[in-house]
Amino acid sequence: MVCRFFYTRLKSFVLLIHSCKCDLTVCRKVPFGRPVYWTSLLLLHEVACPASTRQSRVMSCEKGDGDPMEDPLFILESGEVYRNPTEVKMSQIVMPCHANHCGELSVGQLLKWMDSTACLSAERHAGSPCITASVDDIHFEHTIGVGQVVNIKAKVNRAFTSSMEVGITVNCEDLFSSCQWNVCNAFATFVARRTEEGKVQLKQVIPRTQTEQMEYSIAAERRRMRLTHAEIITDLLSSNTAQLGECQEYQGAVSAERTRVESVELVLPPHANHQVSTFGGQIMAWMENVATIAACRLCNAHPTLRTIDMFHFRGPSHIGDRLVLKAIVNNAFKHSMEVGVCAEAYQGAGALRHINSAFMTFEVLDKDRKPRTLPRIRPEPVDGKRRYQEAIARKKIRLDRKYIISCKQTEVPLSVPWDISNQMYLSYNNVSALKIMAARSNWMLSSEKNKVSLYTLEENQILCFKVETHVTVPAEQAFHLLSDLRRRHEWDRHYQKCDVIIQADEDDTIYRVATPCVSKGGKGQDFILLASRRKPCDSRDPYLIALRSVTLPTHPATEDYTRGEVLCAGFSIWEESNAVTKISYYNQATPGVLPYISNDIAGLSSSFYGTFHSCNKYLEENRDSLAVLPPSDL
The missing domain is CATH 3.30.530.20 (START domain)
Known part of the structure; x- marks a missing residue:
């Protein structure tokens, strides 16, 4: 207590000293489309989003003191306001065709918009076609309703030899309350597509502002973590699952087999990007779709996607491919469930090619937007039990990650076990x-x-x-x-x-x-x-x-x-x-x-x-x- 009292008084004393010293100050175009009939849009918003839901969303709009790392306007020598040359923005009004039956924006649609924006940013820096290599963990803080606006911003944080990290921020804007709130932040890795001469050597990013310098610097540490992520996670799962023992039996548990989903999609030209490869965001959207069905089969209610674990695209897919998507609930906890999803591709009588795997965490919200208690799962023998135990280990890893990484610096405890x-x-x-x-x-x-x-x-x-x-x-x-x-x-x-x-x-x-x-x-x-x-x-x-x-x-x-x-x-x-x-x-x-x-x-x-x-x-x-x-x- 004495130290904390001294700490508070000392800071005031330091400020007093500095105040007495001499001054040490060192020295898209947005294309307008068709007219929007606001009365109709307001009515649509009222019908699609019940008052209680809209109120909870607006109430979740947090107005703090601002990010201390947020840069003031940076003025160039020419007198123009600086803007990152790789920055790309996208704004979309959520229409009923983008939403599910609850009037909320489909996460699959959001993933497509995010991937598209990030890809355009990467290609602006590379000057050549780019493909999505991986996406870091994404945590969705809020849902988005019909009639609200999704604002997505992407910029290249750092370029390495042939890959680059693109930072993505997503916020939601309620046009009728002028309120905005953060939905999610993400980091995606893009690779410049090979040419006939071989790998494309990317030019370096030159950070200009304090925030850009911070992101540039931390991007190297995030890359280090990505390169070792798969190996470390495998080791952790092996050690943690060995300590768990047998799966616990619960009365009235739902059979995991009941939640199994398999769906096939034919890759058509609308699903491909300008490089004639299956759009990465489209693959993610299809995966989210089957995962949502699996989660819904467990709880017989509409689930809300909260987290997608880091995943890598293992191979390419092209027009004409048949994509086989499989999903199953691996484990259900008190207020959340983990769904495993796998995407494989084949052409004609060819063998299946592994494209991607992901783990998604869902919740089911009650009328007060609080997580409901979920039924337990009864795993299948052998592989089902392995997935059940690995889901427990991954949950612990997620808690560690959220506890250590996701907290703001002011919220991190002094000592972490x-x-x-x-x-x-x-x-x-x-x-x-x-x-x-x-x-x-x-x-x-x-x-x-x-x-x-x-x-x-x-x-x-x-x-x-x-x-x-x-x-x-x-x-x-x-x-x-x-x-x-x-x-x-x-x-x-x-x-x-x-x-x-x-x-x-x-x-x-x-x-x-x-x-x-x-x-x-x-x-x-x-x-x-x-x-x-x-x-x-x-x-x-x-x-x-x-x-x-x-x-x-x-x-x-x-x-x-x-x-x-x-x-x-x-x-x-x-x-x-x-x-x-x-x-x-x-x-x-x-x-x-x-x-x-x-x-x-x-x-x-x-x-x-x-x-x-x-x-x-x-x-x-x-x-x-x-x-x-x-x-x-x-």
């Missing part, structure tokens, strides 16, 4: 949080001494600080030396002792760090830290060492130390030349960290200079040594 099943998401959150902090542009210089600078930043009641310096050591060598926390005590007096607890993988390590007491007569602090280090993907990326607190059941708090917590900290290491490296240390202040830096932030001390002067000396003395992370002692 670590285990092998959430390692991938914790590492992603660890690195992306540091990249978001580093992308901030409104840092204020607090003090400077001998080219070591201390900056502060306060946003949304969160205080962050940054220490910046330059060293004459190659960036890669500085990265190797600083990423080994066991040697940090050689230059940082706040690190008394540091031991490796778990070597999760080559780039992720869990340490226990012991620090001395700041005040006389008190106890020292200890921290359980996940350290995630990342090498740059290209010259526009820094070396990164990200730190955050985790909890381990094998290492609870002890009486000898006060358990401290770190929400986000770490190093960003930029190679400015062959001989000069810029090192920036970031930390999002918490009550456990503030005592070590509070005097420096308030201008009452410059101990940060001594610490980073020692860091410079340590790096220069060890510029020819090699730091290697050891295996875990456990």
Whole structure:
């Protein structure tokens, strides 16, 4: 309580100091179609969307203080307002032909619009035809009613060698209340179609704004997660299902066989894109259709799609293909169910080709838009039981993902329990949080001494600080030396002792760090830290060492130390030349960290200079040594 009180008072004091200092301010066309008869549209809206439904949708329109990362208008030298050159927008009024019998926009139709918009953005950047390779997890926050407007925006966040990440945002607009709300966000990977000369080499994306820089930076970490996703998920399913044992029997359970759906579609020219391949959005829409039928057969009610897990297109499909779509409810939980869907293609007497598989999570909402309790499922023998158990494991993985990744940074708890099943998401959150902090542009210089600078930043009641310096050591060598926390005590007096607890993988390590007491007569602090280090993907990326607190059941708090917590900290290491490296240390202040830096932030001390002067000396003395992370002692 004392630390939290001190934390609040200190932030006010820092703002007062800064207010007394001198000013440090650093220096589609939308084609109109046929006239819309608003009276008829309003009547259509009233009939299709009951008042209670419309009211719940409007009430869900959240008007916060805005995203702190949202950029102000960026004015070019020509005087024009900057707009991302890859940005594509689509706006559609939801008509009855787009909706289901409940007057809600079909998710399949929404997926087609999203894929189309994203593809146009990718092709605008590539300058050549592109195909959908994969789509990350999508969580649908709200449904959309007839008469409302769907606004979709897509832009290329980053291009790699021949693939690129396209970010997609979808919001809904109620024309009769001027209310807008977010529906979903998604990230899709597109690949430039091969030409006769071979693979298309994509040009690099040049981020111009703070938000673009953040998305560009985090895209590399998302790509890393995608490349290992399938293998990691397979390992997690194997380990988790082995611990589940036999399937639990429920009285009155519905047979899974009853929910099985099989449907065939003939790919015709309207289903193909301008490359004569089956439109990826169309395949997703067909898959959503059979999944909805399977979910409906379980509950005898209209289900609402909430989540689609990350999926990859395994192969192409073309005009003339017969697409066989199969769906079945794998498992039903208290308020949700998982439906597995598979799409295969064949031509004539040819063999079946696997096109895509996906897992979709459905809910059934009552009249108050709350999830209803669902009947349980009785799985089929052998494969059915395997799918049943794997669905339980995937549910845990989804909870980890939602708990760790989907939360806003202000909602993430200081320490998250670590285990092998959430390692991938914790590492992603660890690195992306540091990249978001580093992308901030409104840092204020607090003090400077001998080219070591201390900056502060306060946003949304969160205080962050940054220490910046330059060293004459190659960036890669500085990265190797600083990423080994066991040697940090050689230059940082706040690190008394540091031991490796778990070597999760080559780039992720869990340490226990012991620090001395700041005040006389008190106890020292200890921290359980996940350290995630990342090498740059290209010259526009820094070396990164990200730190955050985790909890381990094998290492609870002890009486000898006060358990401290770190929400986000770490190093960003930029190679400015062959001989000069810029090192920036970031930390999002918490009550456990503030005592070590509070005097420096308030201008009452410059101990940060001594610490980073020692860091410079340590790096220069060890510029020819090699730091290697050891295996875990456990």
